[in-house]
Amino acid sequence: MNHRTWLAAFCVAASACVPAAAGAQDKYPSQPIRILVGFPPGSSTDVGTRLIAGKLAAELGQSVVVENRPGASSDIAARAAASAPADGYTLFVVTIANAINSSSRNPDLVDVVKSFAPVGLVGNVPNVLVAHPSRNLKSVDDLIRAAKARPGGITFASSGNGTSPHLAGELFASKAGVQLLHVPYRGSSPAMADLLGGQVAIMFAPASTALPHIQSGKLVALAAASKDRIAALPDLKTLSELGLKDFDTSVWFGLAAPAGTPDAVRRRLSAAIQSALDTPDLRAQFRAQGIEPFKAGPEETARYIRAEVDKWAEVMQAAGVKLE
Template sequence: MATPTRRHATVALAAFALALAAGAPAQAQGWPDKPLRIMVGASPGGGTDILARMLAEKFAAAFRQSVVVENRPGASNTIAADVAAHAPPDGNTLLLATNTGQAIAPHLLKLKFDPLKDLQPIGLVAVMPNVLVVSAASPYRSAKELVAAMADKPGQLKYASSGIGSTQHIAGEAFALATGTKAIHVPYKGSSQAHIDILGGEVTMMFDSTSSAMGQIRGGKFRPLAVMSERRAAELPDVPTLAEAGVKGADVQTWYGLYVTAGTPKAVVDALAAELAKVLKLPDVQARIKGLGGEVGALSGEAFAEMNRQEFERFRKLVRDANIKGEGL
């Protein structure tokens, strides 16, 4: 007769064999049975798109299904979120969202979905500080010089964002509020389009996320003046924080999280969360996120949901204090 230890080993081996037969990693039974899609509320080439395509590649290999990234830019990232919120709750439609759509836009736009109720958080993917950038050809070489120019020319300088209610927009308004200055907000449908006008001299500055701006910074086309975080970015060690540059109370970071349609079976949610956790531990993924100037996410499930709720309330206050007006409100 087999000993208890030997019986346990036999059961474990049998379970492992079944998992291999079903394909690693172990997945919810019958899922996914068709290609997955990751909705992105920004245009190709921006930070959200970069991270989404990275996840799509890893998920395709893990789940043995093709994973397509669908870009639906506009309306502060909420067009893509709306699609995900109203998709069948089968786990086949994912959303890579930022705090733009999940915590800011609800206070500025009339939405047909509730970001806190209609989307199920899977996990935090990354956090990127926003960085104040100007063209390399700009005459401004420090945040102090830029603030002085804004004070001398109230309401004349322009700053770009990836849309009304985006973190770039909020960061710009927080900067103006903290410095007592005014600038004209010029919204675009994505960071990549905004970059064109900054380089062309049509817009003075941008409070972009490092994930979107690092390529232009490394290429010598953007001059970073300050990062909008408590400490300096690891990839920009020579760039001061706003506080170091003399501007306090205007820290803004962009976070990226993975969601699925609310009501998706728990087994599928758990499978996605487990795989995301594995992906975020991969050396190449960690290197990619750090190379974008950010930090790898370390929250999943309820912890990430609670962070989303706290950010929702934080930005509600900032929008009110800065008297930021959205479309239709």
């Protein structure tokens, strides 16, 4: 075969392959999709994922299966998802926990920026800064005055070292110019139990968890630790409104695909997410669980995740926090 004949044959073969690959993407999805969640059943992230999975199944015309792979602050699930084929049939629920893991620069943890191609944000759970009534802290100003009067004397609970409630406390201390004493627990339940018992002074807690205790008077709400005010507590000002600029520690989550997933597939998934989040029934179901819908396409989601990684890296470095 001479050079000209070979070149012609190659071009014919190549042109045949391109439509085949494009056709496979056009037909997406042609089989069930699985979503890996790094938290246990019943968690806010799990519940929110299952709610939107049902809508995605209807939008895409394929079953969408949610699999829980809890452990290591969502790193176990991240590792499994990152190693899956980049074909859009395995998705990962990326969260603030994964951004924090990536912020640590720990090579043993999955780098969410390098390992995944964002699809879209889905929702966030706003946090609220709460105090035990026995501490006589009625406002953020009270808290800052007390902390300045007794450096390291005000305790704050968290669900563990390097978790978002821990870093929220460190971010508050940095922005307010105070020293707080971190008390880590093995999970949010024992942390909340000791806060309710008065063993610790304050905590950054999910609004959905704290709300019943605020309403019963067992906890005092000092401020919303989110970008916007909390729908269930409309009169509660945000920390940004109270002078701590750009303070937002909401527990966000979204969907991502393994790096290398075709853009056309991600756009198809993103459009389905956007459509699902526009439905009144899903929005109502989200808010009943304390989740605020959080819409963003692939590019905006990528920028948001990078900004979160940078933010928490700065907080961790300033506070000397290291993840094991």
